[in-house]
Amino acid sequence: MIKIVKRDQPSKAIFFFTPVLAIFLTLVAGGLIFFILGFKPFEALKFFFIIPIADKYGFSELLLKATPLCLIAIGLSFCFKSNNWNIGAEGQLTFGAIVSGGVALLFYEQEGFYILPIVILAGAIGGMLYASIPAILKTYFNTNEILVSLMLVYVSKLILDYLVVGPWSNPEGFNFPETRQFSDSAKLPLLFEGLRIHAGIFLALAAVVISWFVFYKTYLGFQMKVSGFSLKTAKYAGYKGKKMIILVFLISGACAGLAGVGEITGPIGQLHREISPDYGFTAIIVAFLGRLHPVGIIFASLVVAITYLGAETAQIFMQIPKYTGQVFQGMILFFLLASDYLLFFKIKFIGSKK
Amino acid sequence: MHKFLIRSFVSSLVLLFTLTVTAVAKDVKAAFVYIGPTGDHGWTYQHDVGRKAVEAAGFKTTYVEGVPESADAERVLRQLANSGHDVIFTTSFGYMNPTNKVAKEFPNVKFEHATGYKREHPNVSTYAARFYEGRTILGTIAGTMTKSNVIGYVASFPIPEVIRGINSFTLAAQKVNPNIKTKIVWAFTWYDPGKEAEAAKALIDQGADVIAQHTDSTAIVQMAEKAGVYAFGQASDMDKFAPKAVLTSVENNWGPYYVDRVKAVANGTWNQKDTWHGIGDGMVVISDLDSQMPADLRSKVKKLQADLASGKVHSFTGPIYDQKGNLMVAEGKTADDGMLAGMMTYVKGVEGDIPK
Numbered sequence: 108m109i110k111i112v113k114r115d116q117p118s119k120a121i122f123f124f125t126p127v128l129a130i131f132l133t134l135v136a137g138g139l140i141f142f143i144l145g146f147k148p149f150e151a152l153k154f155f156f157i158i159p160i161a162d163k164y165g166f167s168e169l170l171l172k173a174t175p176l177c178l179i180a181i182g183l184s185f186c187f188k189s190n191n192w193n194i195g196a197e198g199q200l201t202f203g204a205i206v207s208g209g210v211a212l213l214f215y216e217q218e219g220f221y222i223l224p225i226v227i228l229a230g231a232i233g234g235m236l237y238a239s240i241p242a243i244l245k246t247y248f249n250t251n252e253i254l255v256s257l258m259l260v261y262v263s264k265l266i267l268d269y270l271v272v273g274p275w276s277n278p279e280g281f282n283f284p285e286t287r288q289f290s291d292s293a294k295l296p297l298l299f300e301g302l303r304i305h306a307g308i309f310l311a312l313a314a315v316v317i318s319w320f321v322f323y324k325t326y327l328g329f330q331m332k333v334s335g336f337s338l339k340t341a342k343y344a345g346y347k348g349k350k351m352i353i354l355v356f357l358i359s360g361a362c363a364g365l366a367g368v369g370e371i372t373g374p375i376g377q378l379h380r381e382i383s384p385d386y387g388f389t390a391i392i393v394a395f396l397g398r399l400h401p402v403g404i405i406f407a408s409l410v411v412a413i414t415y416l417g418a419e420t421a422q423i424f425m426q427i428p429k430y431t432g433q434v435f436q437g438m439i440l441f442f443l444l445a446s447d448y449l450l451f452f453k454i455k456f457i458g459s460k461k
Numbered sequence: 462m463h464k465f466l467i468r469s470f471v472s473s474l475v476l477l478f479t480l481t482v483t484a485v486a487k488d489v490k491a492a493f494v495y496i497g498p499t500g501d502h503g504w505t506y507q508h509d510v511g512r513k514a515v516e517a518a519g520f521k522t523t524y525v526e527g528v529p530e531s532a533d534a535e536r537v538l539r540q541l542a543n544s545g546h547d548v549i550f551t552t553s554f555g556y557m558n559p560t561n562k563v564a565k566e567f568p569n570v571k572f573e574h575a576t577g578y579k580r581e582h583p584n585v586s587t588y589a590a591r592f593y594e595g596r597t598i599l600g601t602i603a604g605t606m607t608k609s610n611v612i613g614y615v616a617s618f619p620i621p622e623v624i625r626g627i628n629s630f631t632l633a634a635q636k637v638n639p640n641i642k643t644k645i646v647w648a649f650t651w652y653d654p655g656k657e658a659e660a661a662k663a664l665i666d667q668g669a670d671v672i673a674q675h676t677d678s679t680a681i682v683q684m685a686e687k688a689g690v691y692a693f694g695q696a697s698d699m700d701k702f703a704p705k706a707v708l709t710s711v712e713n714n715w716g717p718y719y720v721d722r723v724k725a726v727a728n729g730t731w732n733q734k735d736t737w738h739g740i741g742d743g744m745v746v747i748s749d750l751d752s753q754m755p756a757d758l759r760s761k762v763k764k765l766q767a768d769l770a771s772g773k774v775h776s777f778t779g780p781i782y783d784q785k786g787n788l789m790v791a792e793g794k795t796a797d798d799g800m801l802a803g804m805m806t807y808v809k810g811v812e813g814d815i816p817k
Contacts, residue, residue, distance in 0.1 A: 164539075168536050171532070268649055272618060272619065272649070272816065273816065273817050274817075281578060281620065281621055281802070281803060282619060282620045282621060282805060283554060283618075283620050284618055284620070285555075288558075303532075303535070303536075370531070370532055373532070374532035374535060375531065375532050376558075377558070379530065379555060380530070380555075381529050381530040381531045381555060382531055383531060384529040384531050384533060415533070416536070419525060419528075419533075419536070419537050419540065420540065422524075422525050422526070423492075423523055423525055423537075423540060423541060423544060424544070426523075428526070429525060429526050429527050429528075430498070430526075430527060
């Protein structure tokens with residue numbers, strides 16, 4: 108007989124074990140789906156998870172893909188840890204890209220070492236500005252940050268549409284919805300000849316280190332943790348809640364904005380309508396899969412990044428519909444949330460002895 | 462152990478056999494990169510019909526659907542170029558820069574980019590269809606069938622391709638009915654059933670009783686069916702989605718071009734080109750004409766279709782005036798391709814301004 112017993116305390120070991128379990132279950136369920144669709148499960152999984160990163164180029168593409176996911180997820184973890192549900196990282200990414208792209212266009216056909224830092228900074232500021240809207244509305248007007256931040260995603264995309272169709276569109280581009288290409292001085296340097304991996308990865312790594320330091324070594328980190336456990340306790344302890352809320356939103360917005368900068372000044376090199384395949388939303392999965400822990404997020408961003416690459420490879424070589432990539436992302440989150448049950452409950456097998 | 466040996470022997474024999482067979486047959490492989498799902502019943506669906514024609518001609522094909530125009534396009538292209546594909550068709554405007562970038566690194570692979578204008582390397586060709594010829598037909602039908610003299614038009618993006626379509630449609634409608642007005646709603650999307658349906662609804666509310674579209678979903682014809690007004694299918698024959706509303710469709714027929722180009726690669730005769738084919742070359746096809754249209758209109762349309770195909774009639778024949786009354790094309794002249802390619806002004810009779 109099986110009996111479910113509530114745990115006295117959430118298990119620390121299980122806390123880090125469930126993400127691994129979720130990935131494992133996703134692989135099993137994924138294999139099953141491939142089988143039902145009529146593909147050989149192991150071969151399909153191989154094309155999904157191994158072939159895409161089997162060579163140097165593939166591996167660099169994995170890092171390229173993981174960079175924005177990691178950066179945004181780190182930012183989100185500041186919010187999520189402190190009970191602030193910023194769902195609008197995609198909007199902050201877009202707005203950051205708009206501001207930094209605008210600055211990059213100002214420096215069109217100009218060269219200079221100072222251009223790139225200004226462009227990067229502009230992106231971070233853009234993301235912060237955009238994240239400050241839900242933060243200020245939450246702290247001073249008690250609005251729901253989930254709704255506000257989510258709705259602002261669509262607003263930012265419409266602003267981007269307007270700009271690339273209208274005032275910022277390439278004058279030599281037959282009115283197609285895209286801007287001019289940025290000058291080389293406004294682009295992130297490539298790390299290796301022939302690969303697309305760029306200096307933006309250092310921004311992500313810096314975010315990882317800084318967030319680890321803030322989370323575990325500073326008073327702010329402690330405040331966030333307490334607020335995460337219980338807002339009432341935080342209030343009782345006399346923490347300045349409003350300041351912290353705004354601060355975590357700003358950090359989160361800056362990270363998302365930087366991710367946007369990395370895309371447009373890295374592999375894309377201009378502004379157009381499709382600068383992000385929903386990195387801002389996928390990063391939410393990454394943040395939770397990584398347990399809001401900086402190191403966990405690095406691994407999680409790599410795992411989720413590979414679902415993007417794998418979906419392409421599997422379609423090219425096995426004609427598996429590309430949308431299975433999204434199915435995998437969904438399954439990872441689903442199994443993670445489901446297995447979180449084990450955090451609070453344990454399953455006891457009771458022998459049939461009399 | 463010997464079981465293993467036998468098995469590997471047999472499998473290598475099979476492999477050898479398939480290798481020789483494919484080497485004897487046409488071993489050219491074509492790849493297609495799609496912006497949407499193959500089941501959109503619009504733009505991507507028609508490209509996939511074209512791909513199937515290539516398969517039917519005996520060539521191997523690969524496709525990747527739903528490839529965003531973000532940084533991902535370049536990786537997909539490179540992967541295709543790297544995995545033994547000889548010609549790659551990139552079927553959305555946003556793939557223009559990635560296509561040229563990857564083409565530079567793979568000079569032996571041919572690239573065919575739909576609807577773009579950049580051919581930066583000798584292995585890049587571009588192709589597009591003269592959809593505006595189809596819209597001349599639709600305009601003729603709309604101008605005849607409307608009772609309210611208000612025609613709705615759901616447009617995607619203010620680029621020359623779309624402006625040209627609106628103009629050609631309006632000119633043809635004016636020819637049969639000088640009182641008509643074309644009302645435009647810009648949906649700012651190529652494919653978004655929700656937005657498209659809303660746009661159609663807004664036009665119907667403003668009195669439009671015929672709706673034309675330059676977006677790809679079937680939402681507009683379905684909305685027209687519900688409201689009891691006429692509509693035209695876009696990209697594929699949409700009659701089955703709205704049998705009462707759809708009078709005819711303008712189909713994108715890429716198959717012949719695709720087969721032609723893949724064969725050229727196989728024969729070693731592929732060369733860089735900028736192709737712009739219309740009704741005459743069969744890239745633009747008019748679906749069956751609905752029986753709700755009067756017989757004389759149907760025969761008129763058939764004749765117009767033949768004249769457009771033979772070149773006897775041109776969609777942009779002067780005199781053509783812009784909205785402000787300035788002469789765009791003089792009497793007896795036709796607009797040249799340069800003018801068509803950069804067309805960014807409305808002709809007289811179109812309401813509103815082009816979004817800037």
